[in-house]
Amino acid sequence: MTQSSARQGESHLLLPNTDIEDMARVLAPLSRHLVSDGYDAALDALASRFPMRIHAYPTGISAFTWIVPERWLCREAALETLDGQKIFSAEDNLLHVVSYSLPFSGTVSREELFAHLHTPPAPAAERCPDAIPFVFKYYDRDWGLCCSARQKAALTADTYRVRIDSAFSAGAVKVGEVLVTGQRKDCIVFCAHLCHPGQFNDGLSGVLAGLKLTERLQRRSNLRYSYRMLILPETIGSACWLSHNPDVIPQLKGGLFLETLATAYPHVLMHSNQPTSWFDRLCTVVLRHENAGNTDVPFLGSLLNDERMFNATGIQCPMCSLMRVAPRSDDLWPYATYHTSLDVCENADFANLQKSIDLLEQIVNATEADCVPRPLWQGELFVSRYNGLDYERDGKILREITYSMDGKRSINDIAQLRNADFFEIKRVLDILAEEGLVTHEACL
Numbered sequence: 001m002t003q004s005s006a007r008q009g010e011s012h013l014l015l016p017n018t019d020i021e022d023m024a025r026v027l028a029p030l031s032r033h034l035v036s037d038g039y040d041a042a043l044d045a046l047a048s049r050f051p052m053r054i055h056a057y058p059t060g061i062s063a064f065t066w067i068v069p070e071r072w073l074c075r076e077a078a079l080e081t082l083d084g085q086k087i088f089s090a091e092d093n094l095l096h097v098v099s100y101s102l103p104f105s106g107t108v109s110r111e112e113l114f115a116h117l118h119t120p121p122a123p124a125a126e127r128c129p130d131a132i133p134f135v136f137k138y139y140d141r142d143w144g145l146c147c148s149a150r151q152k153a154a155l156t157a158d159t160y161r162v163r164i165d166s167a168f169s170a171g172a173v174k175v176g177e178v179l180v181t182g183q184r185k186d187c188i189v190f191c192a193h194l195c196h197p198g199q200f201n202d203g204l205s206g207v208l209a210g211l212k213l214t215e216r217l218q219r220r221s222n223l224r225y226s227y228r229m230l231i232l233p234e235t236i237g238s239a240c241w242l243s244h245n246p247d248v249i250p251q252l253k254g255g256l257f258l259e260t261l262a263t264a265y266p267h268v269l270m271h272s273n274q275p276t277s278w279f280d281r282l283c284t285v286v287l288r289h290e291n292a293g294n295t296d297v298p299f300l301g302s303l304l305n306d307e308r309m310f311n312a313t314g315i316q317c318p319m320c321s322l323m324r325v326a327p328r329s330d331d332l333w334p335y336a337t338y339h340t341s342l343d344v345c346e347n348a349d350f351a352n353l354q355k356s357i358d359l360l361e362q363i364v365n366a367t368e369a370d371c372v373p374r375p376l377w378q379g380e381l382f383v384s385r386y387n388g389l390d391y392e393r394d395g396k397i398l399r400e401i402t403y404s405m406d407g408k409r410s411i412n413d414i415a416q417l418r419n420a421d422f423f424e425i426k427r428v429l430d431i432l433a434e435e436g437l438v439t440h441e442a443c444l
């Protein structure tokens with residue numbers, strides 16, 4: 001699908017299947033602004049493939065201290081020479097116009113144009129001179145265009161013609177919710193944003209990873225906890241959903257915001273505002289032993305998204321963030337194509353995205369398995385007496401477990417205390433349980 005055939009106003013899009021690359025190639029080019037037809041089309045297409053409930057929050061209503069913005073539509077946006085020759089337009093690329101730009105039509109000096117013309121920041125522009133930046137002005141009303149550093153350098157005339165035919169109207173913030181119900185209402189919430197027109201890694205990669213995870217979880221029976229995937233426009237979507245679901249907030253025992261999971265970088269775990277929470281510590285242990293990246297950063301220490309709202313005053317859900325970004329010291333942090341027209345499927349690493357989904361499933365596995373084991377014997381265990389145990393294989397881990405079990409420590413506590421593999425501890429505890437040597441208590 002080309003960008004021009006996926007413009008705002010298009011609806012009833014079909015996804016051919018739930019193959020992650022096929023879905024990405026249909027959805028990434030859409031004009032997915034905060035409240036827009038392109039966003040709605042993308043969410044409807046996903047809802048036709050996943051068991052999703054869609055919540056709508058109309059323009060103008062309050063969500064905590066926020067107010068739901070208007071729907072934005074851009075029919076045309078172009079920069080032209082005075083004799084009507086097109087220099088660039090939103091027909092060429094969706095990002096040539098500032099998201100939520102005011103309408104504007106007129107002749108402007110180069111100086112005035114440059115006050116409204118956005119290019120990527122210097123390091124990214126030098127690396128990618130043809131990248132067009134993604135710029136949004138949701139709340140400070142202004143008109144604006146965007147272009148690459150190379151295009152701006154070629155603007156040597158004194159005057160230009162600008163045409164931006166945009167419109168604001170009543171609409172609704174839409175939030176998609178997929179709930180996988182377990183035995184308990186206690187819930188882990190995954191969250192990603194579907195806004196960001198024409199881009200893939202920022203937002204959409206996390207949406208697809210989360211949905212593929214729920215697809216796997218739907219096939220499992222006897223889940224102890226419930227799992228929610230929320231798909232929303234950034235920040236305002238979380239404010240809307242949380243402010244309208246106050247009864248669910250106490251059930252949210254942990255969360256993960258998902259984004260930029262198809263870059264070439266290893267995983268980064270940004271902790272919640274409660275870095276010693278049960279779920280924070282589970283994520284740390286799983287990432288360490290999956291060797292999936294060991295960069296733990298504190299809350300507010302990396303890319304910021306909806307985890308801010310979940311961790312905020314009066315909500316205090318320990319939501320971490322899982323991403324793949326460059327080291328903070330890198331000039332191109334978070335990644336070279338971030339918030340530009342080059343953040344597209346062709347520049348994405350889908351193998352890494354699959355690995356991220358596997359990692360998410362391991363985090364769920366640890367969440368389900370964590371419990372407090374209680375020993376039912378005294379003294380050092382006579383390992384050779386029990387058929388399921390192999391002294392050569394299990395002796396070391398068994399010592400680490402038996403000398404750490406005190407009826408209060410969970411598997412996760414023991415894994416952290418002994419710097420041992422969570423799933424290896426779980427394997428040996430399962431053998432001890434079969435031999436009638438331990439009982440388990442749930443962590444929550």
Ligand SMILES: [Zn+2]
Binds near residue numbers: 196
């Ligand atoms: Zn972004």
